[in-house]
Amino acid sequence: MKIMYMLNRFFGRKKETSPPDMKDVFRGAGCFKVPESVYNGYPAPLPSVPPLAAYFIRFLVSENGLDMFFHVLVKLGYKMELDLNTQILTRSGERGSKKVMLFLHPSFAGMLISLASDDFDVIATLQQKKFEPPLPSESFPSIDPGGLGSLQGDMEYWWVNLWFPFWQALSLERQSALDLDPEWREFILMHQQYEPEIPPG
Structure with missing residues (x-):
């Protein structure tokens, strides 16, 4: 592998x-x-x-x-x-x-x-050069994206700092062409407006 x-x-x-x-x-x-x-x-x-x-x-x-x-x-x-x-x-x-x-x-x-x-x-x-990260299903092979609620821990870090900046930079055509599982595509669309909680102070 x-x-x-x-x-x-x-x-x-x-x-x-x-x-x-x-x-x-x-x-x-x-x-x-x-x-x-x-x-x-x-x-x-x-x-x-x-x-x-x-x-x-x-x-x-x-x-x-x-x-x-x-x-x-x-x-x-x-x-x-x-x-x-x-x-x-x-x-x-x-x-x-x-x-x-x-x-x-x-x-x-x-x-x-x-x-x-x-x-x-x-x-x-x-x-x-148009770098791409591994697909979500490769980064989280044992996670069912449909069962995820609020993001936290590693998932939150991956989404906020690594995957979403990449996704935002893609044109609509490249977003559509990306080889995403339907469940992960739905996860991305659902979390596009996600804003992490910022602790007070």
Whole structure:
């Protein structure tokens, strides 16, 4: 099974005990403002957090998507160590001062990619590639979506942070063409207006 191959490959990676602080990694990156147009694509950056001179994105991919992600970084001039799940990459060539801080974590039958970067070429290229997460039936093979009430725990995190941002970014044609089980399609349509409870304070 492909996902087992991916997880085996991941768990063979070296573990870093304490990743460096992002503020230190991107210190001196200069004035930094994320263009508004970038927020309209997928994956979209999270709201910027000054004084971090970098954008931050998080998205879920299948094994094929992970290979495509690696290819994007290599093509842009980033050298990677495939046995590390946390690493800082520096771009070679004329834009050698640009950096990517990368975190990989197997989750929801795919790979959760989190990265911070001061390189807009990275996010522009990622948004062109049309990455897709595993289907809901792959991420939750033992769950009957028709029997779900309010979302909580892992399901809430997956919906709010990973699946719904992907779904919203799709055109109506791509939404219709997605190979979803009817029960999961009904679940998505029913939860499109879902807003997670925000604890007081």
